[in-house]
Amino acid sequence: MPAPLLREHPSATPQAIAAHIAEALRTAIAERGQASLAVSGGKSPIPIFEALREQDLNWSKVCVMLVDERIVPRDHADSNTALVARHLLQGAAAAARFVPFFRELPAALTEQVLDALAADANKRIAHLPWPLDVAVLGMGEDAHTASLFPGASGYTHALQSTERLAWVTPLTAPHARLTLTLPSLLAARELLLSIAGEKKLAVYRQAAQKADAALPISLVINQTQTPLSVWMN
Ligand SMILES: O=C(O)C(O)[C@@H](O)[C@H](O)[C@H](O)COP(=O)(O)O
Secondary structure, eight states, rough: OTTTTTTOOOOOOOHHHHHHHHHHHHHHHHHHHHHEEEEEEESSHHHHHHHTTTTTGGGGEEEEESSEOOOOOOOTTTTHHHHHHHHHHSGGGSSSSEEEOOOSSOSOHHHHHHHHHHHHHHHTTTSSSSSEEEEEEOOOOTTOOOTTTTOOHHHHHHOOOOOEEEBBBBBSSSSSSEOEEEEEEEEOOOOOEOOOOHHHHHHHHTTTSSOOSSSSSHHHHSSSSSEEEEEOO
């Protein structure tokens, strides 16, 4: 039986997901005068971003940040910051305030440098409206979500840290990352998870059975703190 905070939306369209996000942001603006939205990178959110930017919303009251960022320069093909700039912060949505985790990058990413980058990024996001109103999550076929990659260095810390953000170096995906920690994701007022395709659906179904740190998304699904809507297609 699905957890009480979990709502599944089969045959989801990017428009339906965008309408749901926009409604939550409008409510936040009406109640608190501003809204905060964290979005995932990767490929699947692109149609959602393009539908969301068309929503009727007072974008100047919306703060946008990433759920996770690959530690690459902004002009790198894998930059989530560039992805958001290209696909979400366009038209009326360009009025949103986007807060990047970093600007300049050091040449070598030692653990010490990663600690300093994470500390600096934590400072950058310290003044944003918090908890997040909405966090939009994706999922990989290894059940990672945000940059919570099973077995990665930094993973256990990112599951437990009281900081908003931490670094993670995945074994199975390129680039060291900065990611919102599990506690800060679960502190959001609302979580959305978007998954597409049979393979991801099977992983989701398996992860829905029980919380297991080997399947990071299971820690988001099997929690009793935050409403989670799952959008499948
Ligand atoms: O890598 C990132 O930047 C992510 O935020 C990550 O968690 C992503 O959501 C999944 O890897 C799914 O990625 P796709 O949408 O590309 O399948």
